[in-house]
Amino acid sequence: MNNRRKLVIALGAGGLTVPFSSFAQQQGKIWRVGFLALRRVAILESDYQYGPFRGGMRELGYVEGKNLLIEWRSADGESQRLPRLATELANLKVDVIVAGGTPATAAAQKATATIPIVMVGITDPVASGFVKSLAHPGGNTTGLSNLAGDIGPKHLEMLLSMVPTLSRVAVLVNPSNSGHATLLKNIQAAAPKVNIKIVPVKAQTTQEIERAFSVTSLELAGAVIVGRDGLFNQQAHQIAELAAKNRLPSVAGIREHVEAGGLISYGTNLSDQFRRSATHVDKILKGAKPGDLPVEQPTKFELFINGKTAKALGLEISNSILVQATRVIE
Numbered sequence: 001m002n003n004r005r006k007l008v009i010a011l012g013a014g015g016l017t018v019p020f021s022s023f024a025q026q027q028g029k030i031w032r033v034g035f036l037a038l039r040r041v042a043i044l045e046s047d048y049q050y051g052p053f054r055g056g057m058r059e060l061g062y063v064e065g066k067n068l069l070i071e072w073r074s075a076d077g078e079s080q081r082l083p084r085l086a087t088e089l090a091n092l093k094v095d096v097i098v099a100g101g102t103p104a105t106a107a108a109q110k111a112t113a114t115i116p117i118v119m120v121g122i123t124d125p126v127a128s129g130f131v132k133s134l135a136h137p138g139g140n141t142t143g144l145s146n147l148a149g150d151i152g153p154k155h156l157e158m159l160l161s162m163v164p165t166l167s168r169v170a171v172l173v174n175p176s177n178s179g180h181a182t183l184l185k186n187i188q189a190a191a192p193k194v195n196i197k198i199v200p201v202k203a204q205t206t207q208e209i210e211r212a213f214s215v216t217s218l219e220l221a222g223a224v225i226v227g228r229d230g231l232f233n234q235q236a237h238q239i240a241e242l243a244a245k246n247r248l249p250s251v252a253g254i255r256e257h258v259e260a261g262g263l264i265s266y267g268t269n270l271s272d273q274f275r276r277s278a279t280h281v282d283k284i285l286k287g288a289k290p291g292d293l294p295v296e297q298p299t300k301f302e303l304f305i306n307g308k309t310a311k312a313l314g315l316e317i318s319n320s321i322l323v324q325a326t327r328v329i330e
Helices: 003-013 020-027 051-059 079-091 102-111 152-162 179-194 206-218 230-234 236-245 255-259 270-285 307-312
Strands: 031-037 068-074 096-100 117-122 141-145 168-173 197-202 223-226 250-252 264-268 301-306 327-329
Touching: 031 079, 031 102, 051 068, 051 270, 068 079, 079 096, 079 102, 096 102, 096 270, 102 117, 102 141, 117 270, 141 270, 152 168, 152 179, 152 223, 152 250, 152 264, 168 179, 168 206, 179 197, 197 206, 206 230, 206 236, 230 236, 236 250, 236 255, 250 255, 255 264, 255 301, 255 327, 264 270, 301 307, 307 327
Parallel strands: 031 068, 031 096, 096 117, 117 141, 168 197, 168 223, 223 250, 250 264, 301 327
Antiparallel strands: 264 301
């Protein structure tokens, strides 16, 4: 099936109508899309999070080298590099910037007030100041929220179901991620109801992650909740190893945490969110204003459990959690 036919089908499925003359005119254009991420970018189809964005663009009729050029920029986990990379993309005058995560979106917004921005995996777009409201974003930004702040209390609940004797729980947050303020606030609001003391620990570098677990140990925390963040995603193995070393049950918002050896993950499917972000990009390239496109909220969540880690920690996985599991790693 040729690209024109694919795009016509995609447009029909999306309920959009574009004049044929406009469509034909677009066929000769090479769209430039900037992709800004905090986490290391493996520019491969196998990249669980970012690969699906490329796949989503292909499904909508965009072929790299023919009518699409993606300008990849990654801060490799170093948030201080994001402003310079965002400015690079703005100076290239790309047609759209896709920003993966809260720090990347903040950097993109500071770099440009005119180039459309599609944010992906944002904890709280309104509280972070990225949009005026989810229904009517306004400005040059729209995209997808992951509701990570709202499910923080659920993470606490899951830990308690595994370790009913918990009294202190650490929450690993990144100060450069404004969405973590919402996450921490919601967890702290839920904690007194179950007689739990919350111990916030901060990290924005790999070295600080190591120190954060030392603080967790000194504070006698019995478990750790890992905030959803590009750096923490990139360092999933480091975090899982530190949790195991300190014999801490851990819960995070991404499946990579469990695949790396963490105990539980519960959250939105990031792969699906990046694939769906291609639809926002497509609409913008066809003339839609980002400020008029509602921010999409997730409706599906996935639960991963590492059975090996549970056994190593001497924990029993309750049936109430098992029946919800998307996958149990044995």
